[in-house]
Each structure stands twice: as structure tokens, then as C-alpha cells.
Amino acid sequence: MPRIFSVGLLSLLPIFLAVYLAWCQPEQLQEQLRGLQHAFWDKTPSANSANPAHDIEKPMPFVRRIIAVGDLHGDIGNAQKVLQMAKVVDENGDWSGNVDFFVQTGDIIDRGDDTIKLFAWMDKLRQQAPAKGGQVLSHLGNHEWMNAIGDWRYVWPTEIDTFGGSDKRQEVIMTGWIGKTWAANYTTTSRLPLHPSLGPPNTDYPPASPRANAPSPISHAAISFVHGGLAPTYPHLTPFPSHINRISSSLLSKLQNRRPFPPPHPPHPYPGLPRDATPEEERLYGTDGPLWYRGWALDPEESSCRQVDDVLNRTGTRRMIMGHTPDFDKIVSRCNGKILIIDTGISHAYGGVLSALSIVYTLTPVDSAANTKTWVEKEVITALYMDGHEVLAEDTRAIVGNIDIA
Secondary structure, eight states, X not given: OHHHXXXXXXXXXXXXXXXXXXXXOHHHHHHHHHHHHHHHHHTOOOTTOSOGGGOOOOOOOEEEEEEEEOOXXXXXXXXXXXXXXXXXXXXXXXXXXXXXXXXXXXOOSSSSSOHHHHHHHXXXXXXXXXGGTOEEEEEOOHHHHHHHHTBOTTOOHHHHHHHTSHHHHHHHHHTSHHHHHHHHHEXXXXXXXXXXXXXXXXXXXXXXXXXXXXXXXXXXXXEEEESSOOOTTXXXXXXXXXXXHHHHHHHHHHHHTOSSOOOOBTTSOOOOSXXXXXXXXXXXXXXXXXXXXXXHHHSOHHHHHHHHHHHHHHXXXXXXXXXXXXXXXXXXXXXXXXXXXXXXXXXXXXXXXXXXXEEEEEEEESOTTTTOOEEEEEEEEEEEETTEEEEEEEEEEEEXXXXXXX
């Protein structure tokens, strides 16, 4: 009889959790969730149970592991150290299979000599990752765009030599293999869902044709990645990310199809955007566009936190991750981890700290045996350094609703 009574109480866990959602403060809810999970798992019957029919299997969580790295600026040596430290690659520089997604937020080019080596390595990892269930998401930073325009102010003369001269370099980055991989594999921004029920990377929010059933209780369980930032004043945030990426794809095509290519600046005059660039394309490259915006990093945190939720709601995300604005000592977290700036000056050109950002997402059914629709969702955001790590955010939520876990 005591055994039946304990199992009966377990079946009421979804109701208890729903009640907690109604009145608990966030810190109380988090503590109660931990207690309920431990209580549930600790009471799982052993193999020696007298009544196997009432045995309850331990719920198996869905886990997604993401590593994001900021500006690399021509330094393959430090880039390799960072990706090996974060377990993205093994000691040979090959995809390890230890993460689900590796995200790089742009500015691979300039300030160093390793442009060719870095883009070739990124392409190799992109090809290797799917065999082990992984994926690489790459972004164009303002420096990639500067080079596409013909603005070579931050190109080292020794890096030009690695291409065999200025003419050869311009050909490779515009219409050669680097230009082709930019057009095929790099976006200006991305939206990465934390759970596959929300679709693959870069699934739009809001969706073009909403499903007939009720929206998912984890509809905003996604992260945006961009080089500069998604400004609250930028008019092309939705649908996200396809609107921005459509504009950037069009502009890149116009730049790559200019004939003849304008000679690089310096020593020649600054060429600027193509004459047929649209107002949308000009705004993309503007100060509040996703390539150059620094407000989330530099504005007072109080004003940033007042504005961030509106941008997150419009883009269907919970956090924004960006590079571009370096802090040479640490990854910067603002507004309780809603804003994360991951450029720490990895390149030897800056001498900053070597770092990577880790995101571990878990979604656990509270009572899988009873097919309950109650879940425990957890996100742990950690800054990884060569000599240690720092947890920047740890969020736990109870969720009630239908989620496709197939």
C-alpha cells in the first residue's frame, strides 16, 4: 500500500508544477523544480521492485550543446587553441562530435596573415560536422563586407603576399573560392532554435504560415547571432532572420558582380556601395545595421535592458549573441544574459583573452511514463577560458503544453 501511494503522488506532479507556476517567484520556482526533479528520480523503483508494473523509467532529457566564438582576425593559431579548448575540434583540428552547433560571428579576415588558412579550415569543419551530427553556422562581419566593397584599410601587406598579390587576392575573395563560400555558406544573421520541434537553424519567426494547432510553449526558445547587433531602430527585423539575409545576399551579389572590380582602397579612392544599391541595402551597412551597431555593448545597461525584450519578442528569441565590440578581458553578459558580447580580442593583433561561449540546453519530461505534458527546461550559459570558466546565466523553467520530442 505505501508503494502504490508513492506512485500515485508522482502522477500528480504536473498539477503541482502548474500551481507553482501561478504563484512562485522565479528563484522559488527554480529551487522547487530542482527539488521535484530529485524527488522524482530518487523514487524510481529498482530492479528488485515487488511490483514491476508500477516501475517508472527515469525521464531522458533532450540536450543541445552550442559553442560560439567571436572575431578571429587572421590568427589561426589562437583560433585552433580556442576551438580545441571548447571541444569543438580534436587535437588534429578535426570536428570532434562533442557539440551540436559551432557558431562563428564574423570578422575572420584582416589584421593577420591567416585569411586563407582560416576560411579553408571553416569549410573543412563545415564538411566534417554532419557526419557526427553537427553543424557549422558562419556569419559575415563588417570586415568581410569591407573587403567585398574594396575597403582594405585593415589588410596587412604580408597577408596580401599569401595570395600572390593584390589582383589575385581580390579575385579569390570576390569570385574565387572564398567569395563562393561567402555566398553559399555565410549569412549576416541567424536564428538558432534550441529544440528541433521549432525547426532547423534559420527557421523564420514569425512563421509564414502558422500551424493550425496552438503555438509551442517554447516558441521563443531560440538564440540570435549577428556580428554587430540587432538595433531596436533597425526596420527590417521581421521575419527574422530571412529579411536581413535576403537583403545581404542581394548586396553581396551586386558587389561580387561589379565589373571591373574597383581598385582597393587604399591607395585608391574609397569605392563605396554599388550605385544600384537599394535603400534597404544601404541601411544594412549603416550605423544601426546588423554589421556595425554597438549599442547593446556600449549604451548604459539600464536603457539597453528597457529595449531588449521588444527586439527579442520580434525575432522570436531569448538571447542575442554578437561580436564586433571587444572586451579584452572577458565575455560580457548584460540584462541577465539576454545580451552576450563574445569578442574578446582572440587574435594576437589585440592580445586579448582566448574565449568561447557555451550554451547547454536541456528539456526533460517530468513524467514520461504517464505521457505527461509537463517539462523542465534549462539553459546554462558559460564563458570558457583557457584557465577556467564562468557561468553567466542559468535559467530553469517549468513548461506545460504539447512539444514534439520525436
